[in-house]
Amino acid sequence: xTARAAPVKMSDVARHAGVATITVSRALxxxxxVSPQVLARVHAAVEATGYVPNLAAGTLKSQRSRIVAxxxxxxxxxxxxxxxxxxxxxxxxxGYQLLLANSGYSADAEERILRNLLGxxxxxxxLTGTVHTPRLRELLSGRRIPVVETWDLSDQPIDRVxxxxxxxxxxxxxxxxxxxxxxxxxxxxxxxxERRAGERCxxxxxxxxxxxxxxxVFEIGGQPVSIGTGARALAGLLQRGxxxxxxxxxxxxxxxxxxxxxxRQGLAVxxxxxxxxxxxxxxxxxxxxxxxxxRVPGYAMGQVAARLIVERLxxxxxxxKEIDLGFEVVMRDSA
Amino acid sequence: xTARAAPVKMSDVARHAGVATITVSRALxxxxxVSPQVLARVHAAVEATGYVPNLAAGTLKSQRSRIVAxxxxxxxxxxxxxxxxxxxxxxxxxGYQLLLANSGYSADAEERILRNLLGxxxxxxxLTGTVHTPRLRELLSGRRIPVVETWDLSDQPIDRVxxxxxxxxxxxxxxxxxxxxxxxxxxxxxxxxERRAGERCxxxxxxxxxxxxxxxVFEIGGQPVSIGTGARALAGLLQRGxxxxxxxxxxxxxxxxxxxxxxRQGLAVxxxxxxxxxxxxxxxxxxxxxxxxxRVPGYAMGQVAARLIVERLxxxxxxxKEIDLGFEVVMRDSA
DNA sequence: GTGAAAGCGCTAACAT
DNA sequence: ATGTTAGCGCTTTCAC
Numbered sequence: 009x010t011a012r013a014a015p016v017k018m019s020d021v022a023r024h025a026g027v028a029t030i031t032v033s034r035a036l037x038x039x040x041x042v043s044p045q046v047l048a049r050v051h052a053a054v055e056a057t058g059y060v061p062n063l064a065a066g067t068l069k070s071q072r073s074r075i076v077a078x079x080x081x082x083x084x085x086x087x088x089x090x091x092x093x094x095x096x097x098x099x100x101x102x103g104y105q106l107l108l109a110n111s112g113y114s115a116d117a118e119e120r121i122l123r124n125l126l127g128x129x130x131x132x133x134x135l136t137g138t139v140h141t142p143r144l145r146e147l148l149s150g151r152r153i154p155v156v157e158t159w160d161l162s163d164q165p166i167d168r169v170x171x172x173x174x175x176x177x178x179x180x181x182x183x184x185x186x187x188x189x190x191x192x193x194x195x196x197x198x199x200x201x202e203r204r205a206g207e208r209c210x211x212x213x214x215x216x217x218x219x220x221x222x223x224x225v226f227e228i229g230g231q232p233v234s235i236g237t238g239a240r241a242l243a244g245l246l247q248r249g250x251x252x253x254x255x256x257x258x259x260x261x262x263x264x265x266x267x268x269x270x271x272r273q274g275l276a277v278x279x280x281x282x283x284x285x286x287x288x289x290x291x292x293x294x295x296x297x298x299x300x301x302x303r304v305p306g307y308a309m310g311q312v313a314a315r316l317i318v319e320r321l322x323x324x325x326x327x328x329k330e331i332d333l334g335f336e337v338v339m340r341d342s343a
Numbered sequence: 344x345t346a347r348a349a350p351v352k353m354s355d356v357a358r359h360a361g362v363a364t365i366t367v368s369r370a371l372x373x374x375x376x377v378s379p380q381v382l383a384r385v386h387a388a389v390e391a392t393g394y395v396p397n398l399a400a401g402t403l404k405s406q407r408s409r410i411v412a413x414x415x416x417x418x419x420x421x422x423x424x425x426x427x428x429x430x431x432x433x434x435x436x437x438g439y440q441l442l443l444a445n446s447g448y449s450a451d452a453e454e455r456i457l458r459n460l461l462g463x464x465x466x467x468x469x470l471t472g473t474v475h476t477p478r479l480r481e482l483l484s485g486r487r488i489p490v491v492e493t494w495d496l497s498d499q500p501i502d503r504v505x506x507x508x509x510x511x512x513x514x515x516x517x518x519x520x521x522x523x524x525x526x527x528x529x530x531x532x533x534x535x536x537e538r539r540a541g542e543r544c545x546x547x548x549x550x551x552x553x554x555x556x557x558x559x560v561f562e563i564g565g566q567p568v569s570i571g572t573g574a575r576a577l578a579g580l581l582q583r584g585x586x587x588x589x590x591x592x593x594x595x596x597x598x599x600x601x602x603x604x605x606x607r608q609g610l611a612v613x614x615x616x617x618x619x620x621x622x623x624x625x626x627x628x629x630x631x632x633x634x635x636x637x638r639v640p641g642y643a644m645g646q647v648a649a650r651l652i653v654e655r656l657x658x659x660x661x662x663x664k665e666i667d668l669g670f671e672v673v674m675r676d677s678a
Numbered sequence: 679g680t681g682a683a684a685g686c687g688c689t690a691a692c693a694t
Numbered sequence: 695a696t697g698t699t700a701g702c703g704c705t706t707t708c709a710c
Contacts, residue, residue, distance in 0.1 A: 015486070017703060028681050033705060043679060058485060063462040064408065065703035067399040068686045075463075083428050089418040096418075096445060105459060108443045110431060124440060127398040128410075150393060151350070235629040268631055291626070294570040296603055352687060363697050368689060378695060400687035403702045 016057045025053035036061065067129050075105050076317060077130035079121055081113045081137075085233075087287055087306045088136065091158060094310020095134060102318045104131070111136075119144045126151070132317040138162035138169065139203045154320045156313040159204060161330060170313045170331045174204050177302040177335040178211030179218075181284055182256060184300075184337050186219050190254035190282055194224045196241050196266070197258030198233075205258055208286060212256055224252065233258060238265025246273070251281050254343060260285035260292040263299050267342060282343035288336075297341030305333040351392045360388035371396065402464050410440050411652060412465035414456055416448045416472075416537070420568075422622055422641045423471065426493060429645020430469060437653045439466070446471075448537050454479045461486070467652040473497035473504065474538040489655045491648040494539060496667060505648045505666045509539045512637040512670040513546030514553075516619055517591060519635075519672050521554050525589035525617055529559045531576050531601070532593030533568075540593055543621060547591055559587065568593055573600020581608070586616050589678060595620035595627040598634050602677060617678035623671075632676030640668040 022029045027046060035042045035050035042050070053059075067073040076099050080088040096106040107128060111118040119141045122133070126147065132154040138161070145166055148155050155167035162169050178195075185193055195212040198205050209225060216223040226245060231237040238261060245251060257263040263285030270277050277283055277297055285292050288303035312331060320326055357364045362381060370377045370385035377385070388394075402408040411434050415423040431441040442463060446453040454476045457468070461482065467489040473496070480501055483490050490502035497504050513530075520528055530547040533540050544560060551558040561580060566572040573596060580586060592598040598620030605612050612618055612632055620627050623638035647666060655661055 019703080029703090030682085030705075031680060034680085037705085041679070046679080058481065060458060060461045060482070062403070062464060062703055064399045064402040064464050065686090066705065068397070068403055068688085069703080069705040071686075073399065083418060083424040083431075084421055086419055086421050086424070089421070089424055093418050093445065100456075105442075105463070106444070107440075109441070110428065121435075123395060126395045128440070129397060129399050146393065147395070235625050239629065265629060268629060272631055290570050294574065294600060294603060296607055353689095354687080364687090365689070365698085366696060369696085372689085376695075381695080397687055400702090401689070403704085404687080404689045406702080 015062075016059045017062065018059070021050065021053045021057055021059045024057055025049040071129070073129040073131055074103055075107050075128055075130045076132045076134060076314075077107045077109070077122070077125040077128065078134035079109050079111050079118055079125070079136060082110050083108075087289065087304070090306035091136075091310040091313075094307040095314050096310075098311045098314030099318070102314075104314075104318065115139060115141050115144075119147070122147060131321055132156070134158060134313050134317070135166075137203050138165065138171075140166075154317050156316055158309045158313055160207070161332060165329055168316055168326075168329060168331070170309050170316065170333065172304060172309075172333050172335045173211075174207035175211035175214070177286065177304070177337070178208040178256065179215040180211075180337050181286070181300075181302050182212050182215035183219070184339060185254045185256070185282060185284060185343055186215070186221070188282070188343060190343075191221060192224070192252040193221065193254045193256060194226050194245065194252040195256045195258075196226045196228065196238075196245070196262060198228050198230075199225070208258060226255075228258075228262070233261060235261050235265035235268070238262035238267075239269040240265075242266035242269040242273075251275070254278075254282035254284065256284045256286075258286060260287045260289040260299060260301055263301070263342070264291050264295055267295060267297075267299065278341070278343050284343045288338055292338075292340070295342070300340045300343035301338050303336040303338050305335070308333055350397075351394045352397065353394070356385065356388045356392055356394045359392055360384040406464070408464040408466055409438055410442050410463055410465045411467045411469065411649075412442045412444070412457070412460040412463065413469035414444050414446050414453055414460070414471060417445050418443075422624065422639070425641035426471075426645040426648075429642040430649050431645075433646045433649030434653070437649075439649075439653065450474060450476050450479075454482070457482060466656055467491070469493060469648050469652070470501075472538050473500065473506075475501075489652050491651055493644045493648055495542070496665060500664055503651055503661075503664060503666070505644050505651065505668065507639060507644075507668050507670045508546075509542035510546035510549070512639070512672070513543040513591065513621065514550040515546075515672050516621070516635075516637050517547045517550035518554070519674060520589045520591070520617060520619060520678055521550070521556070523617070523678060525678075526556060527559070527587040528556065528589045528591065529561050529580065529587040530591045530593075531561045531563060531573075531580070531597060533563050533565075534560075543593060561590075563593075563597070568596060570596050570600035570603070573597035573602075574604040575600075577601035577604040577608075586610070589613075589617035589619065591619045591621075593621060595622045595624040595634060595636055598636070598677070599626050599630055602630060602632075602634065613676070613678050619678050623673055627673075627675070630677070635675045635678035636673050638671040638673050640670070643668055 022032045109121045134156045157169045160171045213223040285301040288301045292299035292301045357367045444456045469491045492504045495506045548558045620636040623636045627634035627636045
């Protein structure tokens with residue numbers, strides 16, 4: 009019951025329960041292989057001593073850590089946080105621990121961080137996106153552990169992919185805007201630092217070509233993908249020249265910021281300009297007018313990645329290299 | 344250069360470099376204690392073999408993991424994510440790895456999760472809030488590792504606290520609203536599941552007493568603290584009876600939702616009703632009208648907690664039990 | 679169902 | 695500056 013100064017180890021628990029160390033180990037890991045009486049004694053001893061297993065020792069011997077390492081670009085963007093929570097919850101339910109790190113959108117940082125994470129002997133790895141350094145692939149291929157890439161699809165996955173097509177999402181959204189009669193459609197975002205951003209821009213461009221319309225990309229450059237940047241982008245569009253019929257934004261924060269700026273400037277949405285975002289964040293649903301967007305499976309990608317990992321670590325076969333969780337174009341009032 | 348199927352261990356690197364295993368260990372941990380030539384040979388061998396240290400082994404022997412465990416209520420709320428990133432970045436800069444878990448706002452879950460985390464032998468622990476189960480305190484006090492509680496202040500910290508006073512923040516905000524002439528001020532939130540929510544409500548109530556005004560708390564119950572809930576709360580206030588002069592919301596999402604609902608209903612803000620939030624999320628700054636709120640040191644708490652931990656693990660003295668990072672009442676257009 | 683012995687891959691302590 | 699030895703706390707393997 010009382011906490012102790014010197015760390016309690018398994019042999020202390022064993023002595024307390026009057027059994028061998030290995031029996032404590034079994035009582036904790038595989039209780040069905042221990043008689044009920046002994047099991048009870050061991051549990052009582054664990055309670056009494058306040059024992060917490062030293063997983064470093066177990067990992068060292070068993071070569072299994074029950075840790076899954078994941079790298080996300082940032083935690084600040086709530087959409088990756090959803091994937092992380094989906095992962096964490098599903099892994100926790102199966103006794104796995106999520107070791108989470110963020111790369112700040114840099115492939116080099118990702119490699120460095122993965123190197124550190126691998127030192128913890130994770131049983132599996134989850135990455136965001138499908139663009140990585142060549143050495144990262146080597147690092148992982150030598151380990152023979154399950155790897156799941158998320159948030160995109162890929163022809164050449166490292167191992168498994170759970171995601172959706174950013175390109176198709178943006179493409180279908182653009183077609184949907186055109187179907188509502190918009191012709192001069194601008195894409196507002198950046199092709200710079202991030203692959204998924206580039207995919208969305210490419211999907212837009214592809215749709216414009218298919219429609220026989222001229223693509224028009226408005227760069228936000230290195231600015232954060234935030235509400236404020238969206239507002240400034242709309243102001244920039246106004247300054248640039250005649251306002252397009254519609255604007256597709258890299259994500260819902262930008263679109264919402266643009267919506268606010270339109271309202272401040274007295275521009276009717278969608279009358280004067282139609283707006284669309286990407287991601288289906290809460291704000292897109294709640295804004296007035298509500299914002300047309302593309303719903304992406306943030307939480308589900310985490311859950312499914314976790315399920316894939318748990319099943320493979322349990323030895324179950326699994327032939328699907330790629331799981332496409334899809335997206336949904338959500339037409340709302342802003343377009 | 345090439346990755347290997349069988350895991351490379353330190354002795355493999357040593358053989359490759361023609362030195363003893365311990366020399367590789369030193370080259371990696373304390374390069375200044377190794378001659379430049381040997382250092383170069385070891386680095387070359389590490390490169391050539393693709394060696395990644397097994398930290399489980401190092402942790403077991405050295406009793407130091409270079410892991411810091413942290414528990415936040417949720418990652419979905421971007422404000423805790425900021426604290427987590429502040430922690431992660433500052434710890435990473437000093438070679439520590441953040442092991443992050445979320446408790447879902449439950450003290451019992453927090454205890455269970457901490458138990459798991461402690462198994463990884465963290466060198467320090469960071470908790471959110473100052474309300475925990477008694478067993479959690481026991482669990483930690485037996486370990487003699489630095490513990491930092493965040494997001495609140497406390498008379499009886501487990502070890503160290505880095506935070507601010509939620510109660511004072513809400514109290515001062517309420518006084519500021521009163522100073523603008525508002526008398527019938529309602530607090531919208533919940534006292535249910537979360538301590539910080541209760542503190543904010545208490546601060547409001549205390550201010551109202553000091554002002555000789557009657558407190559009026561509108562409960563949102565178990566609903567999520569979201570934009571949509573804020574909108575529904577405002578609708579609820581309207582149904583309930585005559586609208587108050589001003590409303591303090593538990594956080595900025597609620598306040599923003601209420602603002603949207605006011606706009607939909609044609610209620611002037613702050614003319615018909617003044618609104619205030621808590622947290623200073625981006626949306627409070629960007630909304631039209633911008634939202635009066637209380638700015639809290641989310642990222643800084645993470646940074647400072649990390650600094651405290653790194654310094655103590657480096658053996659530096661540190662007498663401040665409690666670091667109050669303060670808050671700032673930000674008066675904007677909504678009140 | 680339970681136990682004894684061995685050893686996972688590192689690093690602390692003690693040489694040299 | 696470099697090496698030798700021992701052992702961290704578990705779990706695997708092999709007994710009984």
